[in-house]
Amino acid sequence: MQHSFRQPARFLSLRARAAGLAVLGAALLACAPAAFASGTAQLKAFVAQVHAARGEFVQREVKAPSKAQAASGASMPTLGGTSSGTFVFARPGKFIWSYEKPYQQVLQADGENLYVYDKDLNQVTVRKLGGALGASPAAILFGSNDLEQNFTLRDAGVKQGIDWLELIPKARDTQFQRVGIGFRDGNLEAMELHDVFGNVTLLTFSNIQKNPPLKADAFKFTVPKGADVING
Template identity: 40%
Template sequence: MNTKIALSTLALTLLPMTALTAHANDTAVTNLNNLLKNTKSMTADFSQTTKASGKSQSFSGSMALERGNKFRWDTKSPSEQLIVANGSTMWVYDKDLQQVTKQSVNNQVGDAPALLLSGDPNQITRNFTVSQPSKGKNYYVLKPKSSSANFRDLSISFNGGKPVMMVLNDSIGQTTSIRFSNININKSIPASQFSFTPPKGVDVINQ
């Protein structure tokens, strides 16, 4: 599974059947929003593992994000792939295939959990139901409200106010885990990190 697919399925059933459940969901949303709203920008290294049918694939690289749907996901090993979002457009560059896919960020926020971190946390309730399995732990489960979403649920864990791990179960039975390390929160990130110009000679696909 390549990083493009993992991210776009990775890119976020608590049913409020009783007043107690609805209140619990409201509390989870509030707690998660309080954590996310403090993240204006973030840089980190990542290690990503995708498991399916007893097999697994691992990737590693670096990432950067900034509020306003600005995002960079740079996979270095075992193959090179770059995903860049500048707030309105997302580019996916697969170096091995010499191919670039261009698409609107607005069409991807619901499917790309990492973009959730770089967007407006107050919009979470529009796209997801949220639960907090343990009151004493900053661990949250998000389930998309849309039936067309590419994943079933997303878990996100925080430590010291920083998002340290995301786990996604997609609609075809794959589980993708991402661990973040060397995390820096709210430091200035050069604007060039969120810009992209397709290299000469590559195929550009508009979606």
């Protein structure tokens, strides 16, 4: 998805933001019961049983070599930025994904609209939520129980004690090629978002609470005082 607003180079890329949204979904697979052996079964259990959750995340970017680097013989990816923060969500379509380090930025949805707030710019971009999710990895969290309508699911084996599940979007116009989700004893250990440019977003999660009590207006977005509002 694309936003038409000014974004300094130091800010996370739009792709990272999209990954962030996607991440929210997979993040809470940690709440799935350990009784299920396969990653696929755990994902389906999560979608069916976890209606809301909150927790913390760390997000790391791995950049693929640029065309210029590839032309000069470079083939190894490079480490990009690392960010961290908190999240809370309630399906369908309500969440707050807050980057706290190294820069403060908030992605928030109230079920109808998606708000992206850049604190340093004091700027809010607003767009309809429906088109922002679609068959993206975010649908893992915010969508309904029809994951297999938008993704092809398959178990990807065990690596270093972690059971991996792979989701491949069925839509051809998505910016992600595949999404990897790793579990250990029913808890989410890692998530990998592979985009069409060869970049990878790595996510880890901690302190996850499933189905916590949430206030009725928990996801209502209030525009910060003096902030510029842009409709995307």
